[in-house]
Amino acid sequence: MDTINLRGSRKVGMGLSTMEGKKLLKGFNFNIASILSKALKASYQVDSASGVVRILDFIPQQDLVCPASATHCRIESAWSEIDFISGAIHSSISPAVSLVMDKTKSNVVLSPAQAPTGFGILLVVLKLSFFQEINGVVYSLNNGGLNAIEIVSVS
Known part of the structure; x- marks a missing residue:
């Protein structure tokens, strides 16, 4: 972490620019009530150079631990660049x-529209959300404990 500045004057950006800081940041869950590794059992690959996330041979009913009421899931990613010196944040989602919670196998490829621009730390975040279809309308399951979002790559 920040080993240059004195205690009380340390800077987040300096700490996160170290290998130790990046290691601590990777795997950070934004929702303590829903941990991605507990909900998503499938393996995934992250290309930190392009921001692309791949989940191959994904079968929702087999590869997810989900609420009993969920009929659908949604997976998305974001590739962000955060400059802690200027405070600038650039992201591409x-x-x-969106998939039905069944046994259909598919290859999920999440590609950001463009690379984030600027200088700073690059992060890839993976988000998993659950939904319920009732009478042809799909509703988000938003009780706070169901949707997971995690930092899956830091460079």
Whole structure:
């Protein structure tokens, strides 16, 4: 972490620019009530150079631990660059992939529209959300404990 500045004057950006800081940041969950690794059992690959996330041979009913009421899931990613010196944040969000909670196998490829621009730390975040279809209308399950979002790559 920040080993240059004195205690009380340390800077987040300096700490996160170190290998130790990046290691601590990777795997950070934004929702303590829903941990991505507990909900998503499938393996995924992250290309930190392009921001692309791939989940191959994904079967929602088999590869997710989900609420009993969920009929659909949505997976999306974001590729962000955060400059802690200037405070600038640039992000590109992938189109979401929505799937029915069944045994259909698919390859999920989440590609951001463009690379974030600027200088700073690059992060890839993966988000998993659940939905319920009632009478042809799909509703988000938003009780706070169901949707997971995690930092899956830091460079």
